[in-house]
Amino acid sequence: MSNLIIETINVAKTYNRGKPNEVTALRDVSLQINKGSLVVLKGPSGSGKTTLLSLIGCQTRPSRGEVIILGKRISKLPEKFMNLHKRSHIGFIFQHFQLIAGMSVLDNIVLPLIPEGISPKERSKRADELLEQFNLGHRRQFKVSNLSGGEQQRVAIARALINNAGILLADEPSAHLDSKLTSDFLDHVKQLKLSGHTILITSHDPIIYQHPAVDQVFEMKDGQMIS
């Protein structure tokens, strides 16, 4: 049985096709990622890392090529099914965390469960487990705007994991963190890898892509995979 969990085949993405501001963000990118691995996409700003991560995370669609997650051609799925697939299998940690400032830690974490129709009791139970795991139990009812950067990041990770997603995608997770918090983040990621999650991170931070837990590093430049 194949261990492949993420595959892209000759994926290309062009924004604003036919307009003066047309940008080709990806050109014929192919990659394969195995289940349970920790993979980093590195490259300078504008190299197409975030676009590739967005395609794998079902945030957008390719202009050409195929994205296959868990054996399903997600780039061909109608909107409704693509969203279902995303909600069931993929957790996403955004570069700026994208937490809702006016809401509590608990409410932010349980947000992805609401469209799943999971009962408030079950939502709360799952969130409490994650709050304990990420040492955030004492911040349960705090508004996220009152948290430190490191705590906000842990909330973002907890939110990405609340759906029991097997694939975790993180976009430049160390961009707003100092080296201590980046190291803490990597410890969490390592634990997640050990528990069977597949993790894909975009970063140009050597602390991340040189970390011993990383299994594979892909390098991108000008929308192409160079190594």
Added chain:
Amino acid sequence: MILHPWILGLIIGHSALLLVFTLGFINAWQIFRGWDYNSTEEKQFFLEKKTYLVSTVMNFALFTQILMLFLFEMAADELANVLPGAMCAVGTLSSNSYGFPLLDLKIVSFFVYFIWLMINYLDNQMETYPLVRKKYLGLMLIYPLAVAETILLFMFAFDLDPSVITSCCGSVYNEGSEGFGGSLAGASAGLILPLFFSIIIVLLLNRFVIKRWSAVKEWFGNILEFPLWIAFFISAIVVTISFISIYVYEMLSHKCPFCFMGAEYNYYGVPLYFCLFVATATGMTGGLLGYIRQPAILKEKAGLLQKKMDAISLWGMLAFVVTGFLPFVIYYLRTGRLI
């Protein structure tokens, strides 16, 4: 007459819908011609995005067209107030030679649009767009219906003349009058009632006996289903005019199929026709869904939808029979005799 609010509303509504239909037709052609699900090229991704938009817009347009049938009846009823001789919608429809053909076309369109909406619904339940080409071919084929409806509506509206005396329902649906209305009103209850209930019995036999025998018989049963529901609909209309109406109005001479939709008769006709149209539309669609065999996952989804359609059609038919024959039962229990 053209400036009457109901006429203006209908003209604007139909024109706007025809515009949407035309755009839908153009897009349907592009999708039908260029669709290649296995392709991972830019053109196919563009068509996949487009089909989501087109099917959503056409859902709205066709649903509105279905509602237009009821709006048209309401408009015809309102216009009777300004046409000399007209007592209800019948007077308006018979005031020129386009009224009844337009109504007939709208009824046919109602069923065609409903079937398309259900096929579209089914396709949207699938991950691989298995019915895309078929449903857009269907959309292109029904486009002429929408065009014809709009043209007929324009002809009907422009030909309405408030200075011409029109016929009232009493003279159109009169046993002695010439024409189709007279023939319907004159249909013998002794003939049409047995025919109507025979069709129902055949429908039930087909549903519960023939279709359950074997796969071959199920295929045959699905073929029978569609014409049987057409027969049910036509016979129900004739029964409504020639028999049910007598007991609603409690008059032998009044057999109008429109008057009882008004407040004077507690809107009795509204639930009656609602049940009839829903039963027929779902019954026809259920029969057609039985033809879907490939791929297996689509057949399974189509089977689930078919079960729902079949159940709704049977309940609708039962509700029509109960609603339709209730005035007769009440009259008989009250007086102990027939009209």
